[in-house]
Amino acid sequence: MANLAPFLKLSPSPRVRTSPFWPGVVDAGVVSCSVYNHMLLPTQYRSPEEDYRHLKTRVQLWDVSCERQVAVSGRDAADLLSLFFPRSIETMVTGRCYYVPAVDQFGRVLNDPLILKLASDSYWVSIADSDLILWIKGLSAGLGLDVDIHEPDVSPLAVQGPLSARLMERVFGPEVVRLRFFGFDRFGFDHRDYLVSRSGYSRQGGYEIYVDGSENGMTLWRALMDAGHDLDVGPGSPNYTERVEAGLLSFGGDISSKNNPYECGLGKYLDLENADRCLALEPLKRIREQGPERMIRSLSISGPPVPNCQDPWRLSKNGEFAGKVTAATWSWDHNQNVAIAMVEAPYWDAETCLEVELPDATAEATVRSGFFS
Amino acid sequence: MANLAPFLKLSPSPRVRTSPFWPGVVDAGVVSCSVYNHMLLPTQYRSPEEDYRHLKTRVQLWDVSCERQVAVSGRDAADLLSLFFPRSIETMVTGRCYYVPAVDQFGRVLNDPLILKLASDSYWVSIADSDLILWIKGLSAGLGLDVDIHEPDVSPLAVQGPLSARLMERVFGPEVVRLRFFGFDRFGFDHRDYLVSRSGYSRQGGYEIYVDGSENGMTLWRALMDAGHDLDVGPGSPNYTERVEAGLLSFGGDISSKNNPYECGLGKYLDLENADRCLALEPLKRIREQGPERMIRSLSISGPPVPNCQDPWRLSKNGEFAGKVTAATWSWDHNQNVAIAMVEAPYWDAETCLEVELPDATAEATVRSGFFS
Numbered sequence: 001m002a003n004l005a006p007f008l009k010l011s012p013s014p015r016v017r018t019s020p021f022w023p024g025v026v027d028a029g030v031v032s033c034s035v036y037n038h039m040l041l042p043t044q045y046r047s048p049e050e051d052y053r054h055l056k057t058r059v060q061l062w063d064v065s066c067e068r069q070v071a072v073s074g075r076d077a078a079d080l081l082s083l084f085f086p087r088s089i090e091t092m093v094t095g096r097c098y099y100v101p102a103v104d105q106f107g108r109v110l111n112d113p114l115i116l117k118l119a120s121d122s123y124w125v126s127i128a129d130s131d132l133i134l135w136i137k138g139l140s141a142g143l144g145l146d147v148d149i150h151e152p153d154v155s156p157l158a159v160q161g162p163l164s165a166r167l168m169e170r171v172f173g174p175e176v177v178r179l180r181f182f183g184f185d186r187f188g189f190d191h192r193d194y195l196v197s198r199s200g201y202s203r204q205g206g207y208e209i210y211v212d213g214s215e216n217g218m219t220l221w222r223a224l225m226d227a228g229h230d231l232d233v234g235p236g237s238p239n240y241t242e243r244v245e246a247g248l249l250s251f252g253g254d255i256s257s258k259n260n261p262y263e264c265g266l267g268k269y270l271d272l273e274n275a276d277r278c279l280a281l282e283p284l285k286r287i288r289e290q291g292p293e294r295m296i297r298s299l300s301i302s303g304p305p306v307p308n309c310q311d312p313w314r315l316s317k318n319g320e321f322a323g324k325v326t327a328a329t330w331s332w333d334h335n336q337n338v339a340i341a342m343v344e345a346p347y348w349d350a351e352t353c354l355e356v357e358l359p360d361a362t363a364e365a366t367v368r369s370g371f372f373s
Numbered sequence: 374m375a376n377l378a379p380f381l382k383l384s385p386s387p388r389v390r391t392s393p394f395w396p397g398v399v400d401a402g403v404v405s406c407s408v409y410n411h412m413l414l415p416t417q418y419r420s421p422e423e424d425y426r427h428l429k430t431r432v433q434l435w436d437v438s439c440e441r442q443v444a445v446s447g448r449d450a451a452d453l454l455s456l457f458f459p460r461s462i463e464t465m466v467t468g469r470c471y472y473v474p475a476v477d478q479f480g481r482v483l484n485d486p487l488i489l490k491l492a493s494d495s496y497w498v499s500i501a502d503s504d505l506i507l508w509i510k511g512l513s514a515g516l517g518l519d520v521d522i523h524e525p526d527v528s529p530l531a532v533q534g535p536l537s538a539r540l541m542e543r544v545f546g547p548e549v550v551r552l553r554f555f556g557f558d559r560f561g562f563d564h565r566d567y568l569v570s571r572s573g574y575s576r577q578g579g580y581e582i583y584v585d586g587s588e589n590g591m592t593l594w595r596a597l598m599d600a601g602h603d604l605d606v607g608p609g610s611p612n613y614t615e616r617v618e619a620g621l622l623s624f625g626g627d628i629s630s631k632n633n634p635y636e637c638g639l640g641k642y643l644d645l646e647n648a649d650r651c652l653a654l655e656p657l658k659r660i661r662e663q664g665p666e667r668m669i670r671s672l673s674i675s676g677p678p679v680p681n682c683q684d685p686w687r688l689s690k691n692g693e694f695a696g697k698v699t700a701a702t703w704s705w706d707h708n709q710n711v712a713i714a715m716v717e718a719p720y721w722d723a724e725t726c727l728e729v730e731l732p733d734a735t736a737e738a739t740v741r742s743g744f745f746s
Contacts, residue, residue, distance in 0.1 A: 009405035010383040011416040012683040014699045015502060015626035016407065032382035034389065035408035038502070038625055043384040105514050110507065129388055129411070131504035134483065135511040141478050141652060142515015252411055253388035279514060310385040326387050 016040055019065035020155050020217025024225070028235035036066035036129045045235045049332055052241050055204055056333070059163035060236025061224055064201070065155035065217075069210070070113075070133045073122040074147040079277065080140055081123060085115065086261070086284055088274035092117045097182040097197050100269050101261045102132060105279035107287060108257050109264060110135055112249065114199065116184060124210075126156070128251035153214055159224065160206035163231045168207050170227040171220075172196060176207070190219055201238045203246040203373065241329045244338050247298055247371030254296060254326040254340050260284070262292040263342065294323060294344045298368040299354075301337035305330035306358055314357045315341060315365060322347040322354050325365070334372060343367060389413055392438035393528050393590025397598070401608035409439035409502045418608045422705055425614050428577055429706070432536035433609025434597055437574070438528035438590075442583070443486075443506045446495040447520040452650065453513055454496060458488065459634070459657055461647035465490045470555040470570050473642050474634045475505060478652035480660060482632050483508055485624045485639065487572065489557060497583075499529070501624035526587055532597065533579035536604045541580050543600040544593075545569060549580070563592055574611045576619040576746065614702045617711050620671055620744030627669060627699040627713050633657070635665040636715065667696060667717045671741040672729075674710035678703035679731055687730045688714060688738060695720040695727050698738070707745060716740060 010016075010033055017039045019025070031044045042063050045051055054060060072080060078089045085100045086107075092098055098115045102125075114126040125132065137149050159168055165177045172187040176196055179185060184197035200206040211217050225233060247265075249255055255264040261284070272288065275281055312324040321344065328339035339356075347354060350369035355362055383389075383406055390412045392398070398415050405417045415436050418424055427433060445453060451462045458473045459480075465471055471488045475498075487499040498505065510522050532541055538550045545560040549569055552558060557570035573579040584590050598606060620638075622628055628637040634657070645661065648654055685697040694717065701712035712729075720727060723742035728735055 008383045008403070009417075010381045011405045011407045012681040013407050013623070013626055014682060014685055015409075015623055018684055030381070032384045034384045034386050036388075044382075104510060131507055134504055134508035137477060138508040138511025138513075139515045140511075142512045250386070250388055253386055308385040309387060311391055312387055 010035075019063050020211060020214040021063040021065065021157060021221045023218055024061075024221040025063050025235065030235070037068050037127065037131075039066040039068075041066045042235070042237045043240070044237065048241065051236055052239055052332060054232070054234055055161050055202065055236050055239050055242060057162065058232045058234065059159060059161040059167045059228060060234055061221065062158035062160055062200075062237050064158045064208070064238065066129075067126050067156045068151055069154045070125040070127060070136060070149065071123075071152050072125060072136065072147060072149055075121065076145040076147045077121050077123055080136070080143075080145050080147050081115070081125075082275070082277040083139060083279050084110070084135070086275045086278045086280060087269070087271040091274065094119055095184055097126075097184060097199055101264065101266050102135070103261065103278075103280045103284070104135070104257070105283075107260045107280035107283035109251070109255060109259050109261055109266075110257055112251050112255070112264070112266065116197065124154075130252065153212065155211045155214065155217060157209045157211055157217070157220060157224075158200045158206060159209065160200045160202045160236065161204045163228075163233075164204075164206040167224060167228045167231055167233055168196075171223055179207070189223065192216065194220070201248055202242055203248075204242070240327070241331055244327045244329050244340055245331055245334065245372040247296070247340060249296065249340070250327065254342070259342070260287050260292065262287050263294050263296070265296040292345070294342050295348055297323075297341050297343040297348055298371040299325065299328075299339040299341050299365045300368060301325075301328060301339055301356055302364040302366075303337070303361075306337045306363070309339075315343065315347070315354045316357075317347055317352075317354050325356055331372075338372070339365065341365070383408075392436050393584060393587040394436040394438065394530060394594045396591055397434075397594040398436050398608065403608070410441050410500065410504075412439040412441075414439045415608070415610045416613070417610065421614065424609055425612055425705060427605070427607055428534050428575065428609050428612050428615060430535065431605045431607065432532060432534040432540045432601060433607055434594065435531035435533055435573075435610050437531045437581070437611065439502075440499050440529045441524055442527045443498040443500060443509060443522065444496075444525050445498060445509065445520060445522055448494065449518040449520045450494050450496055453509065453516075453518050453520050454488070454498075455648070455650040456512060456652050457483070457508070459648045459651045459653060460642070460644040464647065467492055468557055470499075470557060470572055474637065474639050475508070476634065476651075476653045476657070477508070477630070478656075480633045480653035480656035481630050482624070482628055482634055482637060482639075483630055485622065485628070485637070489570065497527075503625065503630075526585065528584045528587065528590060530582045530584055530590070530593060530597075531573045531579060532582065533573045533575045533609065534577050536601075536606075537577075537579040540597060540601045540604055540606055541569075544596055552580070562596065565589065567593070574621055575615055576621075577615070613700070614704060617700050617702050617713055618704055618707065618745040620669070620713060622669065622713070623700065627715070632715075633660050633665065635660050636667050636669070638669040665718070667715050668721055670696075670714050670716040670721055671744040672698065672701075672712040672714050672738045673741055674698075674701060674712055674729055675737040675739075676710070676734075679710045679736070682712075688716065688720070688727045689730075690720055690725075690727050698729055704745075711745070712738065714738070
């Protein structure tokens, strides 16, 4: 399949929404975007290498408004979530985030969101790129449950990078840096309370601020930018190279509704012993017992820097299909091409050598024992 | 809100899929794309005016693979569809397409698809830009219905423009041009049968070929291109100016799940007298009785050509909110700016003059009695 034309422009459309931070994003010199949950997701500001090195040494503001919230509340809220999240909802702790795949009744992954427990009858499901709200609404309508389901006007702004704590405490006060990983609480800024979690789609540490009310977006963006001059704060985005190194998955790219959680390497986030109400309990138990037939793996790819991976690249061994690469990039820190791939069981052991079909060449791919941490 | 930076590039991602026709699209010189149903949707090849004039005088091939099909089949298929399409499913005729809004139990529009009735227990729901499959799956799971729901490997290729019939009969034979509007049937090409409908997202006439099996896409693309040299066949796409002139709506842009079908001007596609099973029957009857509070309207906007409408533009009358423009463009054929807007009831009468807030100016907008046909 032909590669994406590198000059391709993105058409404007009200169908693809901008964010509350958009004026700041444009001022900061955004170069490219993707589309995610019907919104623009900025993806690059400076060169890919500059964005990457800056993230790993400084602190960045990311417009990740496209991580939309599905607010689920009411008497049957926990019961409803129990039907498609394969773990106990009741034992979740208020004020904490949980990464759990959402599954249909066959155990196929519909999305890999974070769940934020706001109260025993109130949750935010912070979604990856699919309209999970439609599944939740449909299931609830079919069962006639007593629950309110809507997308609030809440737009996450991520503060990521090793200097993120220093920036955050200047704006939200010293209490904010006491948050534990995946904890959240409310912190004051400019006479308003903001829900802040210690979380984010990088391994560099950071926070996500759930900005409630689009009209408040730019005040916060500017305050964070202004407070961090000496920290070299700058704009950034979920970083492709950093996330491939770390093995942070992209729903719709690396994994999809064709996969079960075990194939995605997400088995550790399931708790089937406390998921009696889950519609997929029996299928998931069967898959766990039999073991998955393929699984997400970290790869190295030989040779010079690979191009962007638009359509998945075929992996083979002696001509036999061995899997597919879904994300690949040159790693400046590790001086090699790194990749995320869905690899078939006979080929997934560490050190297995495979052949990968790049758009205009073939190269050697080696299965690694794990991702870079 | 700031306008979309005109230079914005689209990042490649396997999360945003290419189509079976992609090599042809790139060869034909695609300039820009949007993202629709997690796929690339080509939006421009030559200048906007050249694309527009060519569509209105010749014949174009459109890669509209992003119009995905949700295949619903099985014993309970018609019953399931009856729950969220406010009309009779049973009385639909096999071999015909139906444009009907899909609604939730409150009567809010979830998508505005075409339904293709393949058999009394088998339907394709050809969707606009939202994951309607998740609503259908959720509703079915909640009710425990006996139905199969999946997205087949089917990618529509549209042939649009006044010369489309002449091109189609050269490839599919003389029978294909006997199709009536919104009829479909199977026609042979290259030893395979293709489902072809007389339909498409333009008012210039044309067909949609539902290519079953991605591996067949380029053979058909090339055959149509080769057969139409003397007809000046060329690449094209759903044309922004032509669709705004004609009032063809864009779900997620002009209308959304905040709207009911009457607000969208889609009341004529409902048949509440034969929609007893529809979950939204009572809310829709109430809205019909009370009348909607706002409605889609055609507008003219004074002055020189307006820029692209990224974020909706506010309409007002003496300072009062009067609605919002969601799509606007210079019409070369009509020598004026034309627009689609959701206009509040007190202001929706034809000839009402309103003020519209463009990104960098204000202009006069006049409500028209209807769209250009």
